[in-house]
Amino acid sequence: MTDSDGEDPERRRLVIAGTGIAGLTAAIYAARAGNDPLVLEGVEPGGQLTLTTDVANYPGFPEGISGPDLIERMETQAENFGAETRHSVVESVVPGEEESDPHRIEFAAGEAVLADAFIAASGASARTLNVPGEDDLMGYGVSTCATCDGAFFRDQELLVVGGGDAAMEEAHFLTKFASTVHIAHRREEFRAEAYWIDEIERKVEAGEVELMRNTELAAIEGTPEGGIDGVRLLYHPEGHPTDKRDDPSTEEFDFDIDGVFLAIGHTPNTNYFEGTGIETDDAGYVETEGGRGGGRTRTGVPGIFAAGDVVDFHYQQAITAGGMGCQAAMDADSYLDSLARTTETEPAAAASDD
Numbered sequence: 001m002t003d004s005d006g007e008d009p010e011r012r013r014l015v016i017a018g019t020g021i022a023g024l025t026a027a028i029y030a031a032r033a034g035n036d037p038l039v040l041e042g043v044e045p046g047g048q049l050t051l052t053t054d055v056a057n058y059p060g061f062p063e064g065i066s067g068p069d070l071i072e073r074m075e076t077q078a079e080n081f082g083a084e085t086r087h088s089v090v091e092s093v094v095p096g097e098e099e100s101d102p103h104r105i106e107f108a109a110g111e112a113v114l115a116d117a118f119i120a121a122s123g124a125s126a127r128t129l130n131v132p133g134e135d136d137l138m139g140y141g142v143s144t145c146a147t148c149d150g151a152f153f154r155d156q157e158l159l160v161v162g163g164g165d166a167a168m169e170e171a172h173f174l175t176k177f178a179s180t181v182h183i184a185h186r187r188e189e190f191r192a193e194a195y196w197i198d199e200i201e202r203k204v205e206a207g208e209v210e211l212m213r214n215t216e217l218a219a220i221e222g223t224p225e226g227g228i229d230g231v232r233l234l235y236h237p238e239g240h241p242t243d244k245r246d247d248p249s250t251e252e253f254d255f256d257i258d259g260v261f262l263a264i265g266h267t268p269n270t271n272y273f274e275g276t277g278i279e280t281d282d283a284g285y286v287e288t289e290g291g292r293g294g295g296r297t298r299t300g301v302p303g304i305f306a307a308g309d310v311v312d313f314h315y316q317q318a319i320t321a322g323g324m325g326c327q328a329a330m331d332a333d334s335y336l337d338s339l340a341r342t343t344e345t346e347p348a349a350a351a352s353d354d
């Protein structure tokens, strides 16, 4: 199939979608294995780690390292081994018809490449609220990851926004550091499992957590230099106060807080797999083979692999995403080797069929 400009698409051994930590780790391993990877940046070059100023838990950096610095080092390492990075966004993937046919990777800008193997390392985006102050203060007092940033807030007052399992788990974790964790949830009832609600109620009784039901975050105040000064909250006795802002029962008030953790879920970036037959769970995370031994990052389509937060809805850490990126590159390498062997033996097999 030719491109819209009539040219044959470029053919690559391996294409990797994503330059987050999973994609770059895959690129380092793939380039060293001689698989000449083309690595696509997507709309967020460097991925989620570029949103954080301080990564304190990545092994090997006892003084911590900034997210962008870590990513830049990994990108240089991948490029030193021969990986090629390109600023393209994958729009759709058309799997090859036969097992030995390449997959067609189509870009949002219109062009396409053919790839013998493809690794989806397109991550998951933390959902945000789009309230004033949120963008400017992300990484400067606003976070979407308690495991990553909680320890920066010792003995401080924290606000967790959300009402599901993730919010309860994050709030529970943050009690290790915070003087008080306030949980703001837009409804009366929490959506979390009974286990987490019991755990949080125990923390409420111990005075470590305070619940703010029917309450929503309206704005975050502060500066990147000075951090968060406070937040503006909305309350309505029947919930969803933002939708009822003009209702006389809605109260709007300022609240002193030092840090805000948004825990309203993640959206995996997997739209481009629609119609490919690649399985995802209800939330959109890619289903891979998993288990023990090799091949854990295989999807149901031969030659297509997935790694990092695009698969892993649970751990979602730099080190785990990187680990899976390494696995995907090794799985892709085994696949490309077996593909080469099949192609080499095909004429002989065809001859013996006569």
Ligand SMILES: Cc1cc2nc3c(=O)[nH]c(=O)nc-3n(C[C@H](O)[C@H](O)[C@H](O)COP(=O)(O)OP(=O)(O)OC[C@H]3O[C@@H](n4cnc5c(N)ncnc54)[C@H](O)[C@@H]3O)c2cc1C
Residues within 6 Å of the ligand: 017, 018, 019, 020, 021, 022, 023, 040, 041, 042, 043, 044, 045, 046, 047, 048, 049, 051, 052, 054, 055, 056, 057, 058, 088, 089, 090, 091, 121, 122, 123, 124, 125, 126, 139, 143, 144, 145, 148, 149, 269, 272, 307, 308, 309, 310, 316, 317, 318, 319, 321
């Ligand atoms: C604020 C914040 C702080 C964090 N701090 C830490 C920390 O201190 N320690 C820690 O271990 N973890 C931390 N994390 C978690 C960590 O960043 C993630 O677990 C990790 O980045 C996941 O890596 P990934 O490569 O799977 O995905 P991502 O980092 O999400 O990267 C995804 C990549 O895929 C690209 N992409 C998306 N869609 C497409 C497409 N259609 N086509 C092509 N490319 C596409 C994106 O542009 C991006 O380059 C933090 C997360 C956040 C949000």
